[in-house]
Amino acid sequence: MKVAFAGKGGVGKTTLAAAVAIELIRRGREVVAVDADPDSNLPSALGVSNGRLPEPISGMKELIAERTGAKGGVFSLNPEVSDIPKRYSVDADGVKLLLLGTIDRGGSGCFCPESAFLKALMSHLLLGLANDVILDMDAGVEHLGRGSARGVDLMAVVIEPGMRSVETAKRVQALAANIGVKDVVAVANRVKDSGETELLRASLGKIELLGFLPHDESIALSDLEGRKLAAGQEFWNAVEQLADAMDARGEQR
Ligand SMILES: Nc1ncnc2c1ncn2[C@@H]1O[C@H](COP(=O)(O)OP(=O)(O)OP(=O)(O)O)[C@@H](O)[C@H]1O
Ligand SMILES: [Mg+2]
Secondary structure: OOEEEEEEEOOOOOHHHHHHHHHHHHOOOEEEEEEOOOOOOHHHOOOOOHHHOOOOOOHHHHHHHHHHOOOOOOOOOOOOOOHHHHHHOEEEEOEEEEOOOOOOOOOOOOOOOOHHHHHHHHHHHHOOOOOOEEEEEEOOOHHHHHHHHHHOOEEEEEOOOOHHHHHHHHHHHHHHHHHHHOOOEEEEEOOHHHHHHHHHHHOOOOOOOOEEEEEEHHHHHHHHHOOOOOOHHHHHHHHHHHHHHHHHHHHHH
């Protein structure tokens, strides 16, 4: 499955992207995790220390120039990228981690070799690879690009108890539908009880609430200490249920 995590700042996108990637590895699946947030922190959630960080793809100027044949403003929109996931990912206990880096990723803003290269890479990851792909994004989903958005089976918009994140979820859903993402659901993080879950469910309107994860102090503590995501059994049970629901959703379509 190809799942993108989006949502308002600080709601838990990175935490849940890492948790689902870890759960899929437990199931024996092959997983590529892509940090598409310029302010990247998926590596630390997956336990990759600063000394082992993958090189951000957008910064590979020479490689990009060579692959796109960029010369005098002319460049290929279809560069070879199939070797990139293997070559430039770092292993995080089985998860192959890629960092996209910090340029406009193929939205309307930049028409340049870097964005063409990243677009081609995203299309390869989402449409060409058989692996599971987990994308950690920021709230703006435009940079997914129309081409690769079709490859996203499911966009999971993370929300937390609070209407602001629900409003963001509604905006993200509209944007995602616009660029051709097939399926958008909400996932509630840091919920305390079923009362909160029901309130969120009601406020989401047509957006289905696919899963909910409890607040867990050890998550915040592992993050504070810069360690790999650590959480208690209740959290991991909820992640397992979420992964089941995501898989079932994929099979339904
Ligand atoms: N279920 C949880 N229980 C306790 N703490 C959590 C939980 N989920 C996330 N956190 C903590 O909340 C903070 C924000 O989480 P995270 O970085 O995953 O959010 P994000 O949406 O990726 O943020 P950003 O928008 O900055 O990328 C982190 O300190 C994280 O450890
Ligand atoms: Mg994040």
